[in-house]
Amino acid sequence: MLPALHHRGPDGSGIYMDPHGIVGLGHTRLSIVDLEGGAQPMHNEDRTIWVSFNGEIFNYVELRASLLKAGHQFYSHCDTEVIVHAYEEYGDDFVQHFNGQFSIALWDSRKQRLLLIRDRVGIVPLFYTRTSDRLVFASGIKSLLTQLTEAPKISPATLDEIFTFWVPRSPNTLFEGIFEVSPGHMLVLENGALRESVYWDWSFPEGNAYLDGSDDSLADELRSLLLDATQIRLRADVPVGAYLSGGLDSSALVALISKDASIPLRTFSIGFADRSFDESAFQQQMVEHLNVNHTSFLCKNESISEQFPATIAHTEIPILRTAPTPMAQLSALVRSSGYKVVLTGEGADEVLGGYDIFKEAKIRQFWARRPQSEWRPLLLKALYPYLDISKGQSDTYIQNFYGIGLNEPDQPGFSHLTRWFTTAGGKIFFSPELNAALREDAAARLYQDLPDAFRRWHPFNRAQYLEAKTLMSGYLLCSQGDRMLMANSVEGRFPYLDHRVIEFANRLPPRLKMRGLNEKYLLKKAMAKDLPQQIVVRHKQPYRAPGVPAFFSSQSLGYVDELLSESKLKCYGYYDPKKVGFLVKKARAGGALSARDNMALVGILSTQLCHYNFIERFNQLDQMGNYGN
Amino acid sequence: METNKIIRKHIMESFLFTDDESALQDNASLIAQGLIDSIGIMELVEFVEGSFSIKVDPKEIVPDNLDSVEKMVAFVERKKAA
Numbered sequence: 039m040l041p042a043l044h045h046r047g048p049d050g051s052g053i054y055m056d057p058h059g060i061v062g063l064g065h066t067r068l069s070i071v072d073l074e075g076g077a078q079p080m081h082n083e084d085r086t087i088w089v090s091f092n093g094e095i096f097n098y099v100e101l102r103a104s105l106l107k108a109g110h111q112f113y114s115h116c117d118t119e120v121i122v123h124a125y126e127e128y129g130d131d132f133v134q135h136f137n138g139q140f141s142i143a144l145w146d147s148r149k150q151r152l153l154l155i156r157d158r159v160g161i162v163p164l165f166y167t168r169t170s171d172r173l174v175f176a177s178g179i180k181s182l183l184t185q186l187t188e189a190p191k192i193s194p195a196t197l198d199e200i201f202t203f204w205v206p207r208s209p210n211t212l213f214e215g216i217f218e219v220s221p222g223h224m225l226v227l228e229n230g231a232l233r234e235s236v237y238w239d240w241s242f243p244e245g246n247a248y249l250d251g252s253d254d255s256l257a258d259e260l261r262s263l264l265l266d267a268t269q270i271r272l273r274a275d276v277p278v279g280a281y282l283s284g285g286l287d288s289s290a291l292v293a294l295i296s297k298d299a300s301i302p303l304r305t306f307s308i309g310f311a312d313r314s315f316d317e318s319a320f321q322q323q324m325v326e327h328l329n330v331n332h333t334s335f336l337c338k339n340e341s342i343s344e345q346f347p348a349t350i351a352h353t354e355i356p357i358l359r360t361a362p363t364p365m366a367q368l369s370a371l372v373r374s375s376g377y378k379v380v381l382t383g384e385g386a387d388e389v390l391g392g393y394d395i396f397k398e399a400k401i402r403q404f405w406a407r408r409p410q411s412e413w414r415p416l417l418l419k420a421l422y423p424y425l426d427i428s429k430g431q432s433d434t435y436i437q438n439f440y441g442i443g444l445n446e447p448d449q450p451g452f453s454h455l456t457r458w459f460t461t462a463g464g465k466i467f468f469s470p471e472l473n474a475a476l477r478e479d480a481a482a483r484l485y486q487d488l489p490d491a492f493r494r495w496h497p498f499n500r501a502q503y504l505e506a507k508t509l510m511s512g513y514l515l516c517s518q519g520d521r522m523l524m525a526n527s528v529e530g531r532f533p534y535l536d537h538r539v540i541e542f543a544n545r546l547p548p549r550l551k552m553r554g555l556n557e558k559y560l561l562k563k564a565m566a567k568d569l570p571q572q573i574v575v576r577h578k579q580p581y582r583a584p585g586v587p588a589f590f591s592s593q594s595l596g597y598v599d600e601l602l603s604e605s606k607l608k609c610y611g612y613y614d615p616k617k618v619g620f621l622v623k624k625a626r627a628g629g630a631l632s633a634r635d636n637m638a639l640v641g642i643l644s645t646q647l648c649h650y651n652f653i654e655r656f657n658q659l660d661q662m663g664n665y666g667n
Numbered sequence: 668m669e670t671n672k673i674i675r676k677h678i679m680e681s682f683l684f685t686d687d688e689s690a691l692q693d694n695a696s697l698i699a700q701g702l703i704d705s706i707g708i709m710e711l712v713e714f715v716e717g718s719f720s721i722k723v724d725p726k727e728i729v730p731d732n733l734d735s736v737e738k739m740v741a742f743v744e745r746k747k748a749a
Contacts, residue, residue, distance in 0.1 A: 424705055430729030431698075431708050438698045463701060466684060617684035624681050629713065632706040 039174075040064045042181040046092065046524045054079040054088050054145075061145050061152060063090040068527055070094070070274050070379055076116035083111050086147045087122045092177050093140030093162040094531065095120055096270040101135060125153075133224065133237055137270065137536060141219070143175060151228040158238040159385070159535050160208070160221030160511035163520060167216045173227055179216060179354040179652075180659070189656035190216060192649065194475035195483075197356070197612065201464045201641060202480040203454075204358050205512025207487070212355045212648060221511050238537065240506050241544060242499035244491060248547040253563060256550060260542065261564040267536035268294045271381055272301065278531075279304040279377040281368070282332065283581060284320030286558060286565070286573060287383030287392070291533055293568040295381065296328045306372050306380065307334040308364050312584050320573065327570050335371050337364040342588040343595055347647055352525045353517040354652070356644040358461065358637035361583040365522035373526040380523070384514055385534035388506045389543045391498065391551025392558045392578060397421050399453035399501050400552065402440060406447035415440060420555065450485050450492060453501030454508075464638030467613045467621065484508075498548035585636040586625050589643070601646035610649045613642050670719070674739050677714055682707065693736040708733070715739065721746040 040051050047066025054063045065078040071094070079090045095101065098117035101124060106112065110123040117138075124132040125144060133142075133155055141164035142155040154175055156164045166175040167182050174185045183190070190213035196206040209217040219225055222238040249256060268291060272278050280295060282288050282305040295303055305325070309318040318334065325332040342363045349363045350356075372380055387393045398421060405414040415436050419425045425432045443455045451458065458481060465473075492500060515532075523530045533539070543551075546560060553559040562574050589598050600606060602622050607615040625631060625639055675691060682702040683690050697703040703711065711733055712723050721743065732742040 422705075430726075430731075431733060432705065434730045434734070435698050435703065435705065435708065439701070439704065459701065460704070616686070620680045620684040629710055630706050632704045632710075634704070 039176055039181045039184050040066055042184055043177055045527055046177055048527050050077060052078050054081075054090070056145065056147060060150065063088055063143055063145060065090040065092075068378060068529060070276055070529060071098075072114050072116035073275050075114035076118060078118055080114070080116070080118045080122060082122040082126055087125060088145045088147070089118060089121045089125075090143045091118045091121055091140060092164075093138060093142075093157065094271075094529070095136050095138040095140065096273060096531075096536075097135075097137040099273065130224065130226075131237075137538070139532070139535075141177060149228070151226055154219050154225040154227075155237075156219040156221055156223060158222045158537050159506070159515065159540070161515050161520060161530075161532060161535065163516065164219040165211065165216060166219065166225070168232075173232065175219075179211060179213065180351075182216060183652065183656065183659055186656075189653045190214060192612070192645070192653070194472055195477070195480075197468075197472065197645065198465070198476050199480045199483075200356055200358070201468075201638075202458050202462050203484070203508040203512070204461060205508055205516075206355070207480075207484060207508070208512065213652070239489065240503050240540070241489075241491070242495045242503070243545055244494045249542075249545045253550065253560070256546065257560050257564040260539075260560055263536070263539050263542055264290070264533060264564070265294050265297070267533040267539050268381065269298070271531040271533050271536075272298075274379050276379060277304070277377055278379045278381065279306060279372060279375075281305070281380055281382040281530075282307045282321055282324055282330070283383065284317035284322075284324060284573075285383070285579065285581075286562065286569070286576075287386035287534065289320075289324045289569055289573050290386075290561065290565040291381055291383050292324060292328055292330060293565065294533075296330065303328075303330045304375065304377060305330045305332045306368060306375070306377075307332070308368050309334050309336045310364075310583070311336055311338045315582055315584065317579060320576065323570060324573060327573075333371060333375060335367060337367060337583065339584050339588040339591055341367065342584060343598070346589075346643075347597055347651075348525070349522070350644050350647040351651055352521045353644075354521070354648070355517060356641050356648055357513070357517050358464075358641045358644075359583070360585050360588055360640060361581060362518040362522050364583050365518055366525045369523045369526040369528040372528050378527060379529045379531065381531050381533060382519075383532075383534060384519060384530075385510070385532050385540075386558065386561065388502060388510045389534050389540050390558045390561045391502065391548070392561075393505065394421060394578070394580070395453065395457060395505065396498065396501050396552060397555050397557065398440070398456065399497065400555070402444065402452070402456075403447055403497055405441075406444045409441075409444050447497075448493070450488055450500065451481055451504065453497065454504050460634050461637060463634035464641055467617050467638055467642060469611055469614050472612050496548050498551065499544070502544075586631055586639045587628075589639075590625050590628070597647075598643065601643060601650060606646060610646060612645055612649070618642055670740050670743050671736065673718055674715075674736050674743070677718070678702075678736060681710070681714075691736065693740075695736075696730075696734050698730065698734055703734075711739075715743055719743050719747060 043066045047068045049069040050067040052065050063079045079088045081088045095117040098120045101120045105123045112119050124135055139157045139161035141162045144153040163177050165179050176182050193214045196210050196212050199206045208220040224235050224237050226233045280292050282292050307321045310316040342360050345363050401417045418436055418440055442459055443452050550560040604615040607613050607618055679685055679691050716723055
């Protein structure tokens with residue numbers, strides 16, 4: 039199993055086997071803290087508790103001091119070692135003491151129990167499956183596949199969820215019988231039984247029980263929290279860099295890091311040859327403002343299509359956008375520059391209210407209060423200027439499309455209905471066999487699992503919850519985050535996802551997140567003195583990359599032709615070959631493609647790649663988790 | 668090929684992804700069926716301009732002209748006759 043995880047930990051590996059043969063822990067190490075003394079698995083004083091750990095406990099310095107005071111003895115200076123002692127000291131609540139990003143496998147030999155734990159928001163992966171007599175777990179699905187005797191099956195329900203929410207709903211993965219430990223969850227295997235508990239979840243005030251205080255004082259508090267969240271994420275025995283997109287979130291982080299003049303900061307970014315995706319001008323503005331040592335690369339369409347198969351080998355799941363591929367190129371740049379840790383701005387939009395979908399939901403809520411109003415829906419044109427291209431037709435389109443669910447604005451998914459509707463349009467390409475295997479609607483399943491308090495939260499908070507629990511944890515932090523970073527042995531750190539920042543932000547009144555349609559109002563206020571005015575006021579540009587044109591704009595690509603051929607589509611069985619044939623013809627014609635068509639084609643191609651990699655070539659899987667050509 | 672057939676073929680292949688004639692009613696609203704988004708509107712305009720050698724004025728991009736097969740046929744015929 040370990041060789042398949044080599045890319046996540048190329049600096050060393052270790053194994054602990056329980057003397058009675060009950061449990062085995064393995065580890066591949068990306069050495070960042072205590073380079074000499076941090077080999078894993080690690081143990082407590084009498085070697086009765088063992089841990090294999092991926093990630094970081096950022097407050098290990100403070101935890102170590104208090105555990106030393108309580109009488110624990112350490113044999114290293116590594117953050118990993120605080121885990122075993124914290125478990126001894128605090129029992130199963132130990133995880134509440136951790137400020138970090140982690141997957142933990144802890145074996146307590148005295149009580150004969152195994153704990154599998156994942157961080158609060160889902161930054162670090164942890165998968166598991168049960169065979170007839172074993173529970174097998176790993177940081178990557180390919181590692182688990184080495185332990186299976188036959189190829190896994192792709193789950194129809196997961197494809198249905200991907201073609202609705204972009205992601206499977208945790209704990210589902212692409213494959214039947216393989217699950218992830220959900221963010222904020224702990225699994226305990228004891229006496230042959232597997233028990234799951236939730237130790238943390240996103241939560242918002244009910245009624246009007248938000249934080250009191252002036253805008254200025256709350257902005258100061260937010261800035262202090264972010265500064266500390268950033269500083270503890272600079273703890274490392276290797277140099278730490280940062281991603282700089284040119285947007286508010288990463289610029290704010292880089293500004294906070296730069297407060298400590300002793301840190302010679304190195305920043306990294308992507309530029310796009312396709313100017314409609316490029317933010318280089320804003321990146322350069324921040325580079326000059328903060329005088330940082332900056333490196334960027336220019337991403338071209340050809341490189342996206344060439345490297346897309348490698349992307350899917352790492353995501354281990356179909357994706358609907360190509361945006362992860364340039365992120366892997368970026369982490370390769372980081373690694374080749376001698377860095378293996380970067381701070382990055384993901385999470386700010388979810389935590390502090392930055393996304394267009396939140397604005398859209400706000401306008402739709404406003405419209406729903408007067409559904410007959412002709413002007414209220416036209417506010418959407420302020421949000422999406424392209425809707426103004428053709429007045430008559432666009433207005434009808436706005437009424438039809440953005441009016442989805444207007445008669446029931448209190449339904450749980452109201453904020454996300456338009457996205458889910460557009461994405462689900464791709465199901466038109468599902469094969470009859472796949473459709474026949476589907477039971478309940480994906481959204482209905484989601485609604486059943488929402489917390490009881492969900493309906494009592496403010497609509498803005500509900501939208502935040504849905505975004506955090508679907509797209510953020512299942513795509514941004516995974517397919518576009520950890521998997522693309524670790525593809526090149528780079529660790530990402532996310533100050534906006536410090537649980538203290540989240541818990542503070544969740545108690546802020548929604549008007550401090552979005553003032554009118556001004557997104558991340560309090561963050562802008564908190565960081566106004568640290569950033570150039572142009573960065574603070576610029577219109578938010580979501581990170582995107584060229585989609586389908588990347589696959590069809592240049593010469594024919596063998597794998598695209600092969601996997602989208604009628605015979606392969608028919609053989610794998612997930613999609614209707616004739617319908618996909620028309621879609622491919624449309625894409626090859628080179629005209630503009632709708633969002634639905636773009637997502638559908640990337641989703642179909644990546645599903646085919648997943649089947650090819652993990653099922654068709656299952657028997658060619660080697661110990662490295664690679665497949666022969 | 669007559670106008671109706673050309674328009675039907677394009678909408679079936681490019682928006683419904685099928686050659687099943689029964690999948691498309693000539694009077695069905697493309698917007699109400701969720702087949703057309705803002706890109707789709709542009710695509711339809713490009714299609715009628717390219718296929719029938721006509722020029723669509725921005726003021727003519729309205730549902731009465733473009734939101735069903737029969738409306739598109741009538742619009743194209745009017746433009747060709749003008």
